[in-house]
Amino acid sequence: MPSPSPREIWKETWNTPHKKQQIVIGTVIMLIVVFIMPHFFNLIEQRKGIVLNDWLLAIIAPRNVSIVIFALIWAMILLIIVRAIRDPSIYITYCWAYAFVCIARLTSISFVPLDPPLGLIRLTDPLTGVFYGNSNITKDLFFSGHTATLTLIFLCLKSRNDRIIAFTATVAVAFLLLVQHIHYTIDVLTAPIFAYGFYRGTRYFLIKNNKLRNEETKTEQTRV
Numbered sequence: 001m002p003s004p005s006p007r008e009i010w011k012e013t014w015n016t017p018h019k020k021q022q023i024v025i026g027t028v029i030m031l032i033v034v035f036i037m038p039h040f041f042n043l044i045e046q047r048k049g050i051v052l053n054d055w056l057l058a059i060i061a062p063r064n065v066s067i068v069i070f071a072l073i074w075a076m077i078l079l080i081i082v083r084a085i086r087d088p089s090i091y092i093t094y095c096w097a098y099a100f101v102c103i104a105r106l107t108s109i110s111f112v113p114l115d116p117p118l119g120l121i122r123l124t125d126p127l128t129g130v131f132y133g134n135s136n137i138t139k140d141l142f143f144s145g146h147t148a149t150l151t152l153i154f155l156c157l158k159s160r161n162d163r164i165i166a167f168t169a170t171v172a173v174a175f176l177l178l179v180q181h182i183h184y185t186i187d188v189l190t191a192p193i194f195a196y197g198f199y200r201g202t203r204y205f206l207i208k209n210n211k212l213r214n215e216e217t218k219t220e221q222t223r224v
Contacts, residue, residue, distance in 0.1 A: 006085045013088040018209060023088070026095040033102045040106055041137045049113035049139060054184045062119040062181040069123065069176050072169045073146060079162065080153045087158070094156040097195075097202040101148050104194055105140070112142040119181040144183045147174045147191035155199045 004012075013019050084091040116138040150173055154166035174188045 009086060010088055019088070019092065022092050022096070022206065022209070026092060026099065030095050030099040030102075033099050033106075036106070037102065040109075041140050044109055044113070044139050045137055047113055047139070049115040049141075051115045051118065052184050052186070054117060054186075056185045057117050057119070057178060057181055060178055060181070062121050063179055064121045065176045065180050066121075066124045069146070069173055069180070072173050072176075073150065076150055076153045076166055076169050079165070080157060083157060083159075083162065090156050090158070093199070093202055093206060094152060096206065097152050097156070097199045098149070100198040100202060101152060101195055102145075104198065105143060105145055105148070108142050108194075109140055114139060114141040114184070116141065117181045117184055121180045121182075123180070123182055141183060142187050142190070143194055144174070144177060144187045144191040146177060147183075147188050148195040150174075151192040151195035152199060155196065 014023070080090065080094060084094070120138060122136055122138065147170065150166065150170040154163055154170050157163050157166055170192070174191075177183045177188055178185060
């Protein structure tokens, strides 16, 4: 028997009321956060922060590795899109977790005003202009959005090989961000912790929600 096509898989998911609700609400929240981000980043760029004494950055000579960083990031984004096409649960989990991580970043950046590390070399990637308003943003520091994003991709992927690839890319990007002096060490080290926490919270919420809705459906069917 042939396996169902992506269209059939998504149609079945969309026809499940609580999963449809998760997709719609999660997507709306994520889009709202993405819309707010450029305005927020331009605002925090105008404030004065502090420069941390980072001993690890002090021994790393800054180099421009933007091309490698974004090649890895966009390759991982493409990978999770391909996997989500055949498994809507990957999209649902990533969508909700990513929205929560972004909200957490906006909050932490608001309360931890930092100036960029010494020797910073600006990242250059035209595709990220949608998030940063085509401005040179350097103070979105604690915690690292790039590292958190790749950590979420690693956590949401399901196959062992995909996870190995995503884990390797996450570690590589985290290190390269330090090489380019884009972030402080603390920004990079704490990002996976935040990402993992919100991933686990999202998974718990979605599993409980699915279980509750399934029980309600069974109850309604029993009454009929």
